[in-house]
Amino acid sequence: xxxxxxxxxxxxxxxxxxxxxxxxxxxxxxxxxxxxxxxxxxxxxxxxxxxxxxxxxxxxxxxxxxxxxxxxxxxxxxxxxxxxxxxxxxxxxxxxxxxxxxxxxxxxxxxxxxxxxxxxxxxxxxxxxxxxxxxxxxxxxxxxxxxxxxxxxxxxxxxxxxxxxxxxxxxxxxxxxxxxxxxxxxxxxxxxxxxxxxxxxxxxxxxxxxxxxxxxxxxxxxxxxxxxxxxxxxxxxxxxxxxxxxxxxxxxxxxxxxxxxxxxxxxxxxxxxxxxxxxxxxxxxxxxxxxxxxxxxxxxxxxxxx
Amino acid sequence: xxxxxxxxxxxxxxxxxxxxxxxxxxxxxxxxxxxxxxxxxxxxxxxxxxxxxxxxxxxxxxxxxxxxxxxxxxxxxxxxxxxxxxxxxxxxxxxxxxxxxxxxxxxxxxxxxxxxxxxxxxxxxxxxxxxxxxxxxxxxxxxxxxxxxxxxxxxxxxxxxxxxxxxxxxxxxxxxxxxxxxxxxxxxxxxxxxxxxxxxxxxxxxxxxxxxxxxxxxxxxxxxxxxxxxxxxxxxxxxxxxxxxxxxxxxxxxxxxxxxxxxxxx
Numbered sequence: 001x002x003x004x005x006x007x008x009x010x011x012x013x014x015x016x017x018x019x020x021x022x023x024x025x026x027x028x029x030x031x032x033x034x035x036x037x038x039x040x041x042x043x044x045x046x047x048x049x050x051x052x053x054x055x056x057x058x059x060x061x062x063x064x065x066x067x068x069x070x071x072x073x074x075x076x077x078x079x080x081x082x083x084x085x086x087x088x089x090x091x092x093x094x095x096x097x098x099x100x101x102x103x104x105x106x107x108x109x110x111x112x113x114x115x116x117x118x119x120x121x122x123x124x125x126x127x128x129x130x131x132x133x134x135x136x137x138x139x140x141x142x143x144x145x146x147x148x149x150x151x152x153x154x155x156x157x158x159x160x161x162x163x164x165x166x167x168x169x170x171x172x173x174x175x176x177x178x179x180x181x182x183x184x185x186x187x188x189x190x191x192x193x194x195x196x197x198x199x200x201x202x203x204x205x206x207x208x209x210x211x212x213x214x215x216x217x218x219x220x221x222x223x224x225x226x227x228x229x230x231x232x233x234x235x236x237x238x239x240x241x242x243x244x245x246x247x248x249x250x251x252x253x254x255x256x257x258x259x260x261x262x263x264x265x266x267x268x269x270x271x272x273x274x275x276x277x278x279x280x281x282x283x284x285x286x287x288x289x290x291x292x293x294x295x296x297x298x299x300x301x302x303x304x305x306x
Numbered sequence: 307x308x309x310x311x312x313x314x315x316x317x318x319x320x321x322x323x324x325x326x327x328x329x330x331x332x333x334x335x336x337x338x339x340x341x342x343x344x345x346x347x348x349x350x351x352x353x354x355x356x357x358x359x360x361x362x363x364x365x366x367x368x369x370x371x372x373x374x375x376x377x378x379x380x381x382x383x384x385x386x387x388x389x390x391x392x393x394x395x396x397x398x399x400x401x402x403x404x405x406x407x408x409x410x411x412x413x414x415x416x417x418x419x420x421x422x423x424x425x426x427x428x429x430x431x432x433x434x435x436x437x438x439x440x441x442x443x444x445x446x447x448x449x450x451x452x453x454x455x456x457x458x459x460x461x462x463x464x465x466x467x468x469x470x471x472x473x474x475x476x477x478x479x480x481x482x483x484x485x486x487x488x489x490x491x492x493x494x495x496x497x498x499x500x501x502x503x504x505x506x507x508x509x510x511x512x513x514x515x516x517x518x519x520x521x522x523x524x525x526x527x528x529x530x531x532x533x534x535x536x537x538x539x540x541x542x543x544x545x546x547x548x549x550x551x552x553x554x555x556x557x558x559x560x561x562x563x564x565x566x567x568x569x570x571x572x
Contacts, residue, residue: 014572053414054572072321073417081415087408091336100332104325104416152416 010059021211032188034202042211043191080154119147139170159190195292227294228268235284329426380451381536382505385528388435396431396475431472439464454538467528473558480565
């Protein structure tokens with residue numbers, strides 16, 4: 001397993017504001033590595049440093065063995081970047097967009113044409129090859145943006161919130177394509193604030209919060225470690241809360257959190273403890289599997305980060 | 307310590323390469339897509355100017371040199387309408403690509419550097435000026451307003467003011483906070499130049515202080531050079547005008563590079 005991205009204590013400061021506060025991580029070739037975090041956590045800034053468009057304030061960052069400070073052009077030649085905001089060329093057709101983009105990499109024309117045909121077929125856009133960008137749905141535009149990022153057959157595909165703003169159908173179609181690429185051995189780096197997306201696609205996840213990495217692992221590991229197996233949500237009126245919280249506080253292997261009108265009970269251990277046996281008095285009781293969202297909210301808090 | 311200083315210098319040195327041509331090609335492709343609507347202004351405006359001022363107003367004007375008025379203004383138009391083309395391209399055009407379409411972001415994600423993008427913008431602005439110059443040259447030649455075969459040199463010469471106006475305009479764009487704030491540049495700089503750079507009357511007609519101001523206007527020098535080329539009365543002073551424009555073009559190219567990078571690399 002070879003290391004393809006290596007970050008050591010990388011820092012990004014804007015004046016007195018520290019956007020990325022000394023993070024370290026390592027991405028292995030062939031894996032899908034996810035940055036999960038709320039808005040403003042430093043995900044996009046980290047991506048911008050990796051893609052050599054934002055200079056580091058401090059730290060060491062190598063991509064495919066090259067220092068981002070020394071070899072930005074060669075690194076960018078090995079990357080495929082799918083930005084958060086759509087920046088396709090609205091005045092050009094689908095095919096022209098890909099052709100123009102391929103030219104930035106100095107790729108031979110014939111190779112680009114071949115890849116365009118393959119890509120359009122893979123992303124189900126072949127029949128729209130000559131369509132104008134404005135006539136595409138947002139899902140199609142997103143798929144085209146991913147296809148564009150693949151024009152140079154990159155070693156690493158970097159995706160900044162690849163499905164933000166898409167409806168569920170469009171999102172699942174993008175996911176399906178990304179899973180296919182992963183199965184083809186493309187290393188992927190993605191940022192997201194969709195838990196489902198991270199759980200779905202990423203082999204390994206780091207949770208970023210206020211410019212720092214606060215947890216790292218597979219989706220299952222993170223859930224196990226920070227949210228346990230099961231969660232009970234108790235919707236309780238204000239007056240009845242205190243006795244319930246008191247009763248739960250004494251239990252072992254259980255972690256309790258009170259948020260507004262809901263009490264969350266995280267069942268951490270698996271020593272046969274059955275939350276159903278509690279027979280709690282509440283307006284509404286929900287038993288469910290713990291998930292990445294629980295981890296996320298427990299670690300980064302429930303208040304608005306902005 | 308030494309290593310850090312070196313590294314910092316490496317970041318600050320502009321990284322311009324031939325990939326700037328890729329940016330130029332992108333603009334050309336978009337232009338070829340939109341040429342019908344892009345071409346209408348530069349096509350119509352010079353004709354209207356020649357007709358209204360040359361034919362209409364010209365009938366009332368008698369020049370000391372005995373030249374007809376339309377003959378007098380024709381070479382000036384070779385300078386000022388292309389000035390508009392280059393400035394508009396690197397003003398509204400570049401700003402729109404940078405802020406609205408995020409085209410620059412898309413390009414710098416590839417092996418093209420931000421300095422290549424800036425250079426490509428300027429080359430394209432100059433190309434737009436060249437297209438406009440060629441068109442006006444054909445029109446005024448067909449109109450019989452050109453006296454010397456030296457006029458053919460207008461085309462290679464037009465590269466210099468083209469790059470100059472594109473660089474000046476992009477330098478302003480690099481500090482423009484909104485697309486409407488570009489109006490200041492056009493209202494306070496480009497439009498006065500259009501009227502005062504010696505296209506419609508000899509600069510010598512102005513009071514002395516205004517002549518001094520006119521000397522500082524880049525368009526004045528382009529007008530002088532074109533006037534000399536189309537009439538065949540080329541002198542050494544025109545070399546001075548060319549050098550003046552080369553120096554200003556180079557200075558503003560460097561300003562555009564650094565100022566744009568300061569805006570975009572964060």
